[in-house]
Amino acid sequence: MMSPEANGRSAPLLVGLDIGGTKIEALLVDQQLNVWAQARRATDVSHPDNLVVSAIAAIDDVLAQAHADRAQLTGIGIGIPGQVDAVAGDVSLAVNLNLKTYPLGKVMSTRVGVPTFVENDLNIAAVGVYRWLQQRESVANVVYLSIGTGVAAGVVLNGRLYRGSHGMAGEIGHITVDLNGPPCNCGARGCLETYVAGPAIVRQALGSVTFDCPDEEVHAGHVYQAAQTGDEAAQAVVQNVSRHLSLAIQTLVMLYDVDKVVLGGGVAQTGDAFLSPILDELVQLRAQAPLFETMLPADIVTLLPAGYNPGAWGAIYLAKEAVWD
Amino acid sequence: MMSPEANGRSAPLLVGLDIGGTKIEALLVDQQLNVWAQARRATDVSHPDNLVVSAIAAIDDVLAQAHADRAQLTGIGIGIPGQVDAVAGDVSLAVNLNLKTYPLGKVMSTRVGVPTFVENDLNIAAVGVYRWLQQRESVANVVYLSIGTGVAAGVVLNGRLYRGSHGMAGEIGHITVDLNGPPCNCGARGCLETYVAGPAIVRQALGSVTFDCPDEEVHAGHVYQAAQTGDEAAQAVVQNVSRHLSLAIQTLVMLYDVDKVVLGGGVAQTGDAFLSPILDELVQLRAQAPLFETMLPADIVTLLPAGYNPGAWGAIYLAKEAVWD
Numbered sequence: 001m002m003s004p005e006a007n008g009r010s011a012p013l014l015v016g017l018d019i020g021g022t023k024i025e026a027l028l029v030d031q032q033l034n035v036w037a038q039a040r041r042a043t044d045v046s047h048p049d050n051l052v053v054s055a056i057a058a059i060d061d062v063l064a065q066a067h068a069d070r071a072q073l074t075g076i077g078i079g080i081p082g083q084v085d086a087v088a089g090d091v092s093l094a095v096n097l098n099l100k101t102y103p104l105g106k107v108m109s110t111r112v113g114v115p116t117f118v119e120n121d122l123n124i125a126a127v128g129v130y131r132w133l134q135q136r137e138s139v140a141n142v143v144y145l146s147i148g149t150g151v152a153a154g155v156v157l158n159g160r161l162y163r164g165s166h167g168m169a170g171e172i173g174h175i176t177v178d179l180n181g182p183p184c185n186c187g188a189r190g191c192l193e194t195y196v197a198g199p200a201i202v203r204q205a206l207g208s209v210t211f212d213c214p215d216e217e218v219h220a221g222h223v224y225q226a227a228q229t230g231d232e233a234a235q236a237v238v239q240n241v242s243r244h245l246s247l248a249i250q251t252l253v254m255l256y257d258v259d260k261v262v263l264g265g266g267v268a269q270t271g272d273a274f275l276s277p278i279l280d281e282l283v284q285l286r287a288q289a290p291l292f293e294t295m296l297p298a299d300i301v302t303l304l305p306a307g308y309n310p311g312a313w314g315a316i317y318l319a320k321e322a323v324w325d
Numbered sequence: 326m327m328s329p330e331a332n333g334r335s336a337p338l339l340v341g342l343d344i345g346g347t348k349i350e351a352l353l354v355d356q357q358l359n360v361w362a363q364a365r366r367a368t369d370v371s372h373p374d375n376l377v378v379s380a381i382a383a384i385d386d387v388l389a390q391a392h393a394d395r396a397q398l399t400g401i402g403i404g405i406p407g408q409v410d411a412v413a414g415d416v417s418l419a420v421n422l423n424l425k426t427y428p429l430g431k432v433m434s435t436r437v438g439v440p441t442f443v444e445n446d447l448n449i450a451a452v453g454v455y456r457w458l459q460q461r462e463s464v465a466n467v468v469y470l471s472i473g474t475g476v477a478a479g480v481v482l483n484g485r486l487y488r489g490s491h492g493m494a495g496e497i498g499h500i501t502v503d504l505n506g507p508p509c510n511c512g513a514r515g516c517l518e519t520y521v522a523g524p525a526i527v528r529q530a531l532g533s534v535t536f537d538c539p540d541e542e543v544h545a546g547h548v549y550q551a552a553q554t555g556d557e558a559a560q561a562v563v564q565n566v567s568r569h570l571s572l573a574i575q576t577l578v579m580l581y582d583v584d585k586v587v588l589g590g591g592v593a594q595t596g597d598a599f600l601s602p603i604l605d606e607l608v609q610l611r612a613q614a615p616l617f618e619t620m621l622p623a624d625i626v627t628l629l630p631a632g633y634n635p636g637a638w639g640a641i642y643l644a645k646e647a648v649w650d
Contacts, residue, residue, distance in 0.1 A: 083619075093615075141490050153580075162482060164582020165466050166619060171579040174616055176572050187614035247501050254496040255478075255580050257489020289512035290418075291499055294408075294491060 012074040013066075014319045015059050018121065018311030019043060019080040021096035021149065024055055027312040028062035033320075037065035038312075048102040056111060075323035076108060076116040077315030079124035081150075084167055089118040095185075096149075117318045120167055121311055122146060126154025127161050128314030129262045129304060141258040143170070144310065145249070148265035150185075151193045155256060172248055173197065195244045198267050201237065208233035220266070224273040238277055246281035253296050264304035275303050337399045338391075339644045340384050343446065343636030344368060344405040346421035346474065349380055352637035353387035358645075362390035363637075373427040381436060400648035401433060401441040402640030404449035406475075409492055414443045420510075421474075442643045445492055446636055447471060451479025452486050453639030454587045454629060466583040468495070469635065470574070473590035475510075476518045480581060497573055498522065520569045523592050526562065533558035545591070549598040563602055571606035578621050589629035600628050 011030050018025040024043050028036040039061035044050040059076070063069060082094030089105015091097075108116040119127075122144070129144040142156045153170035155162045162169050173193040174186050181190020182200070194200050201220040205211075209226050211218050226234035249261050268274055279301065286292045304310060336355050343350040349368050353361040364386035369375040384401070388394060407419030414430015416422075433441040444452075447469070454469040467481045478495035480487045487494050498518040499511050506515020507525070519525050526545040530536075534551050536543050551559035574586050593599055604626065611617045629635060 157482065157487060165584050166582055168620055169580065169582040171582070171616070171620065174614070175576045175579050176610070179568075179572075184614075186616050188610070188617065189613065243504075247504075251500045251576060252580070254500050255494065255577070257491055257494040257496070259490045285501070285513070288514065289499070289509075291496070291511050292513065295493055295496065 011068075011072060013063075013068055013072045014075050014077070014316055014323070015062060015073060016312040016315030016317075016319065017055055017058060017076065017078045018125075018309055018315060019051070019055060019078060019097070020121070020311075021045065021081065024058045025309055025312050026058040026062045027309065027316060028066055028068070029316055033316070036068065037062035039065065043097070045096070045098045048097075048099050048104075051097060051099065052104070052107055052111065055108065059112065070112060070114070073112065073114045075319035076112060076114050077124070077317070077319030077322075078104065078108070078116060078118045079121040079311040079315045079318075080104065080118060081121045084118055084120045084123075086117070086119050086163070086167065089116060091118060115319075115323060117315075117322050119161075119315070119318055120154075120163075122152045122154035122170060123161055123163055123167065124154070124314035124318055125264070125310040126156050126170070126314070127317050128308075128310030128312070129154070129264070130156040130159075131313065131317055132304070132308055132310065133260060133262065133302075139259040141256060142260045142262065143252045143256055143258050144262045144264060144304075145172070145252065146265035147196060147198070147245070147263065147267040149198050151197045151248075151265075153252060157256065157258075172252065175248075175251070177244065192244065192248055196241050196248070196267075201241055201267065204237045204240065205234055209237070221270045224270045228273050238273075242277035242281050245278050246285060249278070249282065249301060250285060250292070250296060253300065257295060259300070260302055261300055262302050262304050264310060268303060269306045271303065271306070275301070336393075336397060338388075338393055338397045339400050339402070339641055339648070340387060340398060341637040341640030341644065342380055342383060342401065342403045343450075343634055343640060344376070344380060344403060344422070345446070345636075346370065346406065349383045350634055350637050351383040351387045352634065352641060353391055353393070354641055358641070361393065362387035364390065368422070370421070370423045373422075373424050373429075376422060376424065377429070377432055377436065380433065384437065395437060395439070398437065398439045400644035401437060401439050402449070402642070402644030402647075403429065403433070403441060403443045404446040404636040404640045404643075405429065405443060406446045409443055409445045409448075411442070411444050411488070411492065414441060416443060440644075440648060442640075442647050444486075444640070444643055445479075445488075447477045447479035447495060448486055448488055448492065449479070449639035449643055450589070450635040451481050451495070451639070452642050453633075453635030453637070454479070454589070455481040455484075456638065456642055457629070457633055457635065458585060458587065458627075464584040466581060467585045467587065468577045468581055468583050469587045469589060469629075470497070470577065471590035472521060472523070472570070472588065472592040474523050476522045476573075476590075478577060480583075482581065482583075497577065500573075500576070502569065517569065517573055521566050521573070521592075526566055526592065529562045529565065530559055534562070546595050549595045553598050563598075567602035567606050570603050571610060574603070574607065574626060575610060575617070575621060578625065582620060584625070585627055586625055587627050587629050589635060593628060594631045596628070596631070600626070 041058040151173035178190035182194040184191040227238040366383040369379040476498035503515035507519040509516040523545040
């Protein structure tokens with residue numbers, strides 16, 4: 001991180017917020033994208049007004065860490081789950097945030113006195129992922145597939161965020177795998193999410209896999225650990241999850257024809273235990289058809305490093321482009 | 326059609342060619358997109374050079390019909406199956422055309438003496454479909470799903486053709502529905518195409534459905550006819566096909582978040598017997614989840630009128646934009 005003193009108390013700053021159902025991550029950078037501070041706060045989902053209070057507290061946290069003050073802020077970018085009207089800054093259908101319709105952009109602009117730009121969390125994370133990739137190699141078309149409590153993708157096509165007609169492009173978590181499958185939070189049955197999201201992985205393991213902790217504390221990482229230490233039931237769950245994820249990746253690649261599919265999210269942070277069985281499935285798929293060899297080459301799938309927060313960085317780029325570029 | 330005499334023998338003209346595995350359709354228009362002539366020729370797939378001969382014959386057919394000559398041609402647009410390098414005009418992997426790699430754009434430009442622009446058939450058809458829709462309503466994001474001998478989609482996003490990294494975006498015919506499913510022409514197993522393409526529909530009906538003609542002459546339209554006249558085995562096939570197609574439409578909509586999904590191709594020309602059971606399946610899907618209500622509204626699916634050739638029109642727009650705009 002930069003020494004704030006080196007830049008002085010007058011340097012213009014940007015803050016990026018990644019607002020999730022349980023925590024808000026904040027990132028403070030200067031005009032050259034040097035990181036001045038990072039912070040994490042619990043999300044208060046009791047009421048949208050309280051959500052705003054916790055978001056502002058996260059901003060004040062990073063400002064305090066950097067010995068900077070609100071007057072230096074020139075823009076705020078926010079990534080948040082749900083359907084976002086990016087022009088108006090309105091958020092709707094953010095079920096996990098207890099938020100039906102809320103003018104988040106306007107409220108934050110008014111309260112903090114700084115222009116605020118809001119985008120759907122996966123859309124904005126795709127921008128963060130794209131910028132991260134661009135520093136390594138030249139890519140035009142990228143999908144970011146996040147596997148966590150939910151499953152969704154964000155898409156950058158021809159170097160630009162592709163939002164779709166409702167800002168919902170990349171909703172792969174709710175394609176139907178089996179019309180008679182398990183019930184999904186969305187109301188439908190057998191959505192991809194009911195097979196490969198964190199809670200679905202745990203559901204498939206409980207009962208057949210023995211864990212050291214109470215059932216309520218088991219998370220997907222425990223299932224991958226059990227599989228690696230030789231538990232056959234856990235290995236079967238991991239294989240099933242990996243097969244569904246390899247087909248999801250195939251679907252993304254066949255439809256978007258991208259240079260890269262980047263995997264991230266809470267479940268993906270399990271690292272190689274998560275990635276390796278997916279790559280094995282893709283090797284088998286690729287061997288079947290020349291079309292898959294062309295469109296699904298061996299290096300197409302990459303794991304996002306755990307230390308990089310694509311949502312907070314994407315929010316920074318959103319604010320930066322709107323304010324400075 | 327315009328009276329050629331009204332425009333004179335000096336009017337600049339454009340030709341659009343839709344080259345398929347069995348036939349070439351040609352369309353001749355003037356600068357105002359008035360249709361001067363249309364023609365159809367068998368495709369000679371014995372050798373790429375003979376393919377060029379039949380393509381040029383189709384051009385001469387429309388010119389002769391319109392009492393025009395080659396000197397009036399200012400551009401040729403071509404839609405053709407396979408992987409197309411649109412900049413170079415090279416075509417590769419066009420299996421049904423017996424064409425591995427061929428510089429079609431250069432050869433046609435040289436032989437006819439007119440700039441020639443080549444694009445993948447589904448990509449170019451998507452442009453034709455988008456322009457057709459634009460004359461009726463304002464749309465930004467459109468998928469054209471063609472169900473014929475093969476199954477594939479072309480995509481217009483934010484008003485522009487989206488090609489993807491290999492020009493192969495929209496290859497939904499080869500997403501895997503069942504890893505243990507029927508063998509596909511591509512080499513893999515259980516691709517969507519093996520359930521819903523014309524030959525797959527016939528395959529599922531032969532044996533259980535009785536037809537008036539020899540097995541070799543049965544096509545998908547016969548299966549839909551049998552279903553409509555009450556044949557239960559044919560109805561079961563149609564329901565299975567329609568369910569797979571409704572889920573394919575859902576996948577396209579969840580990933581691309583489009584305003585419209587337009588259905589076309591040989592199988593879709595069966596009309597209401599084809600469309601109606603798909604719409605029934607979508608009604609059931611929509612009732613399950615608010616997300617589907619938002620992204621898959623009742624009017625999202627449209628059938629392309631049988632008289633409109635999106636490939637030939639798309640080829641016209643391709644040539645027009647390159648030459649005149």
